[in-house]
Amino acid sequence: MTEQFLIERPSFHPATGQAIFTYGLGGKSFTETLTLPEVDPEKAASPAFAKLLDLTAIVLGVSYFKLRAPFEIVAPNIALSEAERAFAIDVYENGLGEFYARNNLARFGKLTISAPHDAEAIKPIVALPDRALLPIGGGKDSLVSVDLLTAVGLDFTPFAVNPKGPIITSIDKIGTKPVYVTRTLDAEMIRLSKEPGYYNGHVPSTAINSMIAALCAVLFGFNQIVLSNERSASEGNVTFDGRETNHQYSKSLGFELLIASILSDATGGALKYYSLLRPYSEARIASLFTHETKFDRVFSSCNRNFRLTGNDGPLWCGECPKCHFVFLIFAPFMAKDRLLSIFGKDLLDNLDNEASFRELSGLAGQKPWECVGEILEAAACLYTLTRHADWHEAAVVRAVKADLFAQYGEPKLQAAMAECLTDSHDHHIPPALAAKVAAYAV
Incomplete structure (x- = not known):
């Protein structure tokens, strides 16, 4: 029998703020947990949140899939539209491109995902306040975004998954109460990744953190997720298995446009996703x-x-x-x-x-x-x-x-x-905000 990677339907428990994700591979079961701040049960019951939770399960799965990197992915209880199916394949192909290249694994164009079909009906519009969730990575980029958003007067809240070190000290300096999420990886997955017969390598962490941010945007009321990815992130590293492989693929403009469309569809057009620094080197x-x-x-x-x-x-x-x-x-x-x-x-x-x-x-x-x-x-x-x-x-x-x-x-x-030093027009920033930022960033 061909080896398969199983993605179970996730569950969410508003009383504890815990999202539980379960995966199966090679006869082993793995469980990952996200712990979110205090949650309004009504918002957690929305169709948009349920859809985003399912998509988050798909994306988080890359950490477990790569242990064996089989050709078949099955999600028997997660309904996917054609656009969502293409998104999932992109995450598992291009998002794991560096992993494949460094382990010499040919997977491009060969992965399949089996999941029920979700008719691409328009999702109900979610009511989200006009404010931004801003992932902070601890480096220079997101802190430049802090300066720009402050200058143009867009209300924002810092966001981080498993904050540590420079992330915490940077957010302390920002002085705005953050949204923090605790992500607990399955300990057995971490152990196996170091054992013979299993693979290890780079995963698309920006894609993972973006999906977690989307859950928080719907639960806590943000109509924008503002990334701090520069235009340089779209340049790849090497050609492998017939296509360009990019360490920063999930920071690239191509992926940004793809995930922005998926998040917009899931929320009836309410949630925007873009990188504020995309025009810049x-x-x-x-x-x-x-x-x-x-x-x-x-x-x-x-x-x-x-x-x-x-x-x-x-x-x-x-x-x-x-x-x-x-x-x-x-x-x-x-x-x-x-x-x-x-x-x-x-x-x-x-x-x-x-x-x-x-x-x-x-x-x-x-x-x-x-x-x-x-x-x-x-x-x-x-x-x-x-x-x-x-x-x-x-x-x-x-x-x-x-x-x-x-x-x-x-x-x-x-x-x-x-x-x-010349700003690019190739970006996905809302036009009015782009004009304000360009006027300030001279």
Whole structure:
């Protein structure tokens, strides 16, 4: 018999705020729990919430599916429209693209999902107040969104799943009461992921957290989920199994448009989903971050702060590609003494980091499997530093300069930097809000 991944219909208990998700794979059963704040039972009884809970079960399932990555997914008690079925397949194919590439598993175009058909009837419109739920990741991006939303006067509430470290300290600095959700993964799944005969790897965490945010939006009254994903997130890493594989797929514009449509349909058009930073490059976001100093000592993009096991070390390890990339994009725009005070050391003046900066800028290897910006963007920032009074003598800048110029040429690097600082019109932000943000972010 062909191995199948089973997704059971989830349950929700308003008295405890617990959502229970159950999965089956290889004769084993797994249970995951979400614990939400105090819930209004009436809102939890709405058709929109029931539909979103079912879709959340589908998306959360990727963490368990990847243990064996079978070709068949079955959800016998979850009715899916054709659009929702396509969404589910996209999450399990492109959302797990890096996982497949790094485990050398060919699955694109080969997965099937069996579920009852849900007639695509228009869902009742949910009444949701005009305010935003803003996921906070602890890094620079969502904090730039805080600044922009504050400036244009859009009411927002910070949101996080399993908040820790820089997420908590950043939200404390924001000073607005957050919505926190506790996600408890099945311990047996975590154990098996380290055992022979089982796979492990990257999952589309933005897709997962977005579905959890959608549950909260309907329960607690928010008509917008505002992400902080930049345009660079749409660039992939490698080609595998006939298509581009992107570490940040669930942060890409393509996925944003797909999930926005699904969430809108589930709520009768009431719930909007978009990224406020989509018009911007990483470098442009870094330049906007420099306008505000209050988050300097609390934010971090270093993944060592967000491991399941936690981290008691510094906010920035100074050794990983994320640290190197963020340092690089800040350097052209931020005063050097401020940047050094944030990171605690000069990452561009240490030749041990040269290989990493070469990968980031396309001079060697491949784009790292990390949430970093475009290769040409990193090259353009390095080029800018070769002409910068504070940075042109830094060891790494001097070491890569000749190869940078030889590979790209000055005209291309100059044009790339100008492009980094030019806002894109390719986004999904509501037009009136986009106009207000553009007027402020100059």
